[in-house]
Each structure stands twice: as C-alpha cells, then as structure tokens.
Amino acid sequence: MAAGGTADFFYRESQRLGYVARSAFKLIQMQKQHKLIAPGAAVLDLGCAPGAWLQVSVRYSSSSLRAPEWLVRTWVPSRRVALSSASMLSNSVVAEQKVKVPSAHCDSRVRTVCADVMTLMKRQARAMSPQERGFSVILSDMCPPVSGITTKDGAISCELGMRALSLAVGKIKLKDSNYSDTLEKYLSSTEPESDEDGVLRRGGNLVVKFLENEDISGFGKFCKVKFKKVSLLRPKATRPSSREIYMICEGLR
Structure with missing residues (x-):
C-alpha cells in the first residue's frame, strides 16, 4: 500500500492479477522496454520474498513453442546491519527464513534456495542452472533494510550490487581506470572465492538494484565495458519516497 495505508494503482493491480507484490510491475516495465527475458530463458532471481519477480519471470519465459528451462530463485536473508570499516555486510546478523513459491x-x-548471497559460491549457483551451463538472465532486487542514513544505505546497496555483478561476470579484475577506485571500495568484501568465471551466459542480461548514491556512475562505467548496452531506470511502480534505481545491463560480451 502507499504511504498512509491507502491502496495505490499498482497495489490494486497486483491484487487483481494475482501478483504477490506491486514490485511485479517494475520488472514488467523493464521487460516491455528491454525484452530481457526470452522464451525458454533460465533465470536466476537474487532477492527477498515474496516472489513477485519470480512470477513475472515465469510468465515471460514460458512459450507454447519452446519449453522454459529451470527458473531458480536464490533468496537472500534479511540483514540487521552492523557498521564495519572493512565491510558493512561482513559483520551483519543474518536472519534466515524459508521462501514459499507463489502458487499463482x-x-x-x-x-528455491535459502542462502546468503555474500557466501554463495559461483560453482554452487552454476550447479543449479540447466546442464550447469549458467543463466541467461540474472535479476537482483536485493536491498538492505533502510536505516535512513543515506551514505550507509547507499554503501550497503553497492556491496550487494557488487556481489550480484561478481556472480554474473566472474572475478572482477581492476585496472587503472576512471572506475577502479569506486569498485575497489566494495570488492574485497564480496569475493569469497577465486572462481574466474561468472554464471551469466555470453549475451545474457543482468538487472541490479541500487539506492541512489555517487558511486553508481563507477559501476555503470565498468558495466559498459562488460555489456553491449547499459542504462538506468526508475520504474513507475517505485514509491515516491524510495531512492531505488535499477541498472539494466544487456548482452554480456
């Protein structure tokens, strides 16, 4: 519901169409504008319950002409974040819950898999994909509980974004560039393994959620090297009070 408890258009539509959350319309807008999920796609959904993006992924990957591959949703536990100079996520208290797949x-x-994405190994994620060939689409709607401290919330969202990016493209090697300083701040805490290869297939698409902050431009510059097209989107279904923005990366090189 909207602020103050009033049901808005997207909430009412999600109820009418059987989606478990209004966030479904964020991915629907991305799909209509960018055609991220093709029929038969293997989708890895990194994010929290209740599973609206999972519902949308199934809808767009299904086809009467081609049977969809597995759709695997890795759930990321909610975190009560403890600040740390080395990593804002490394000292977090993790509260794990089971995720129920929506019936509609x-x-x-x-x-579904209940796991901590910060310690999830790429080989584990790859093993969940069809024939262990990786995924054609990776979606990350991960976001920490918002504290109201802008710099803290933005930094944590960047750590989660970096982890999603690392899972997708593989071990990130920084060279002297106009984005290396930005990414280096978040790299050490999000590389639990030395696996060079990511789990996103060549030509695949990646969506990463951030909370708006000054470091997003650095991520964008790096992604433009790795992907054919990179753009930012603030979906119409995003609440007015939210600082969320999505980086849409198309066509892994």
Whole structure:
C-alpha cells in the first residue's frame, strides 16, 4: 500500500492479477522496454520474498513453442546491519527464513534456495542452472533494510550490487581506470572465492538494484565495458519516497 495505508494503482493491480507484490510491475516495465527475458530463458532471481519477480519471470519465459528451462530463485536473508570499516555486510546478523513459491503464475520448474548471497559460491549457483551451463538472465532486487542514513544505505546497496555483478561476470579484475577506485571500495568484501568465471551466459542480461548514491556512475562505467548496452531506470511502480534505481545491463560480451 502507499504511504498512509491507502491502496495505490499498482497495489490494486497486483491484487487483481494475482501478483504477490506491486514490485511485479517494475520488472514488467523493464521487460516491455528491454525484452530481457526470452522464451525458454533460465533465470536466476537474487532477492527477498515474496516472489513477485519470480512470477513475472515465469510468465515471460514460458512459450507454447519452446519449453522454459529451470527458473531458480536464490533468496537472500534479511540483514540487521552492523557498521564495519572493512565491510558493512561482513559483520551483519543474518536472519534466515524459508521462501514459499507463489502458487499463482508459478509451476514445478521453479526451484528455491535459502542462502546468503555474500557466501554463495559461483560453482554452487552454476550447479543449479540447466546442464550447469549458467543463466541467461540474472535479476537482483536485493536491498538492505533502510536505516535512513543515506551514505550507509547507499554503501550497503553497492556491496550487494557488487556481489550480484561478481556472480554474473566472474572475478572482477581492476585496472587503472576512471572506475577502479569506486569498485575497489566494495570488492574485497564480496569475493569469497577465486572462481574466474561468472554464471551469466555470453549475451545474457543482468538487472541490479541500487539506492541512489555517487558511486553508481563507477559501476555503470565498468558495466559498459562488460555489456553491449547499459542504462538506468526508475520504474513507475517505485514509491515516491524510495531512492531505488535499477541498472539494466544487456548482452554480456
């Protein structure tokens, strides 16, 4: 519901169409504008319950002409964040919960895993993909509980964004560039392994959620080297009070 408890258009539409959250319309807008999920796509959804993006992924990957591959949703535990100079996530207290696959729009192809994305190994994620060939789409709607401290919230969202990026493209090697200083701040805490290869297939698409902050431009510059097209989007379904913005990366080189 909107602020003050009043149901807004997207909330009412999600109820009418059987989506478990209004956030479904964020991914629907991305799909209509960018065609991220093709029929038969293997999708890795990094994010929290209740699973609206999972419902949308199933809808767009399904086709009467081609059977979809597995849709795997890795759930990231909610975190009560403790500040640390080395890493704002490394000393977090993790509260794990089970995720129930929504009954509407989903079927037996959907598989869920309860895991901490900060320690999830790429080989573990790859093992969940069809024939262990990786995923054609990776979606990250991960976001920490908002504290109201702008710099803190923005930094934590960047750590989560860096982890999603690392899982997708593989081990990130920084060279002297106009983005290396930005990424280096978040790299050490998000590389639990030395696996060079990411789990996103060549030509695949990646969506990463950030809370607006000055470091997003550095991520964008790096992604433009790795992907054919990179753009930012603030969906219409985003609440007016939210600082969220999505980086949409198309066509992994």
